[in-house]
Amino acid sequence: MALRLLYMFLCQMLGWLVLCGRSSRSKDAEILVLRHEVAVLHRHAPRPRLSWADRAILSAMTRRLPALLRRRRLVTPATLLAWHRRLVRRKWRQPPARPGRPPLADDLTTLILRLAKDNPTRGYIRIQGELRRLGHRVAAATIRRVLRRNKIPPASVRATEQSWRAFLHTQANTLLATDSFHIDCTITLKRLYVFFVMETGTRTVYVLGVTAHPTGD
Template sequence: MIVSLVYRVTIKLLSVPVLLLRRQVAKDAELLVLRHENAVLRRQLAGPVRYEPADRLWFAALSSLIPRRRWAQVFPVTPGTVLAWHRRLVARRWDFSKRRSRPGRPPTTKAIKELVLRLAAENPRWGCRRIQGELARLGHRVGASTVWEILTVAGVGPTDVTWPKGATTPGTRVNVIQDPSWPGPWQAEFQGTIDDVEPPELVQHSTARSGELVYWVVFDGPQYDSDGCGPYYKSQVWDRYLKQVPPQ
């Protein structure tokens, strides 16, 4: 009886790999049938097969389970095509599209808009560039076109101010000179152009002369003030430090 029991256990143990091998053989046979059926169907097609995005995704995902040397025998497309599909899927996965909002520059925050309108209301003679410069001094990087757009939409643009009579006209070439009584306000004398960013204003200083104006001047090159600060490419300059360049 013991011998009979051992025999039966042995038979059962030997039948396990046979069943496993049969299942593998059955799968291989099923794959061969499907491949042959696929070949027959492709012969009946008049034009090239067009694969939908879902089909490409499925083939690209299955490619990771199959050795690359067998891709040419398994897939209905070339290995290069499978790799191209895989690269596109990976590129779409890591294109950071979720981090992007709408196309173009980001919208201006409400706080910046309120600050622009406040500066324009408190300083009606200031133009867009002057407001932009004040914002930059406060640590806000905003373009002059953005300032203009905010003021235009709000309908409270800067007050139109005519150029003062007798003042130096915009575009005039000038020499920025030093003060003979002290080494300033700039380290050296240089040339520049009167800018039309906004009309000249009266100098609000105790040492200002009667009716003295201050102009915005665009420098021909970077300049440093008497304290070594800079470089500056444009600044307000008192009238006393400006001498017109004679026309040539």
Template sequence: MAVSLVYLLLRQILQMLTQLARDGGAKDVELLVLRRQVAVLRRQVHRPDLQPADRVVLAALSRLLPRQHWAAFFVTPATLLRWHRQLIARHWTYPHARPGRPPVDREIRELVLRLAAENPTWGHRRVQGELVRLGYPLAASTVWKILHRAGVDPAPRRTGPTWKQFLTAQAHTIWACDFFTVDSVNRPGSGGVLRL
């Protein structure tokens, strides 16, 4: 084991020296350092986490590098092909439409609220009917939702008094009805006299 490790190290050192002797440039030294770093990282990281920008750069560089030098890559040709298939699939996959009804245009919502404000006695069905007459086919439930989200009460509540106002106005009459009674039916033998 130790002999093979020494042999491997000696072989790599000789390759580096041979490479330096051939070219004698700083670029080659840098390439050897980078190759050594890649070899160390391959031993430590089983599967690197690549960002989309990393994938684009590696795919572009793979086109420039001859196939016999692809051993320098830490991704295989099959991985590059898979990235390409995924890119094409994403390009040709149409966006999914949201389920449900399409949203109502802002101008139609404003028109519904304007009709309700200018005609306080109209309910949501009357507003919907007027919209249909104007050429805006809209469901009555949609008109109701627009009014409800805007905080507009249904038609009867918009024009009439609140419960507190109603009870205050009717308090005297309610009080009189509860405490005073009038017998209006003649009892037998009473001679048709009305008693209070």
């Protein structure tokens, strides 16, 4: 494009040198014809589409004309000023800022979901407090939006819809599991029944009794 602009400037300079050798009467006649052609174009032709090189030539050459002749050109002085303002805005334009708050990081979103699933009774404020203790400052509204987007209900609903796995995870230290099994002696083939209890949290097993008659007194 720079070569095209240079070529157009050279053509204008050659045209100006040719005009230097012509008489004033011939120049005046050509100016009158050109003004009439411009008037005809304004009346009948659609608005022309100018390239950036055409705009540069017109802006540079129109400055040499008297103020009265500038108004009768294909491009008005107001259009030239609009081109200049557009160039200034393009030069000093700041990159467009993204509207709204920046999105949460994926690892922070995963942490919010994990806290909500592992702690069904904790609401938005308590999750916000846990995040703050971990060094993350997140608004309660943002936490609510993340949970709603992932179809996780509020704490009041999650507490009533708690799964058995989540119940065991939260109440493991207070639960006891009980069961029994039997063993057969190698020599006498006598069957013994063992009754035991296991602490769910520590997996500690306590044998409560061994008997050969589980249905007896």
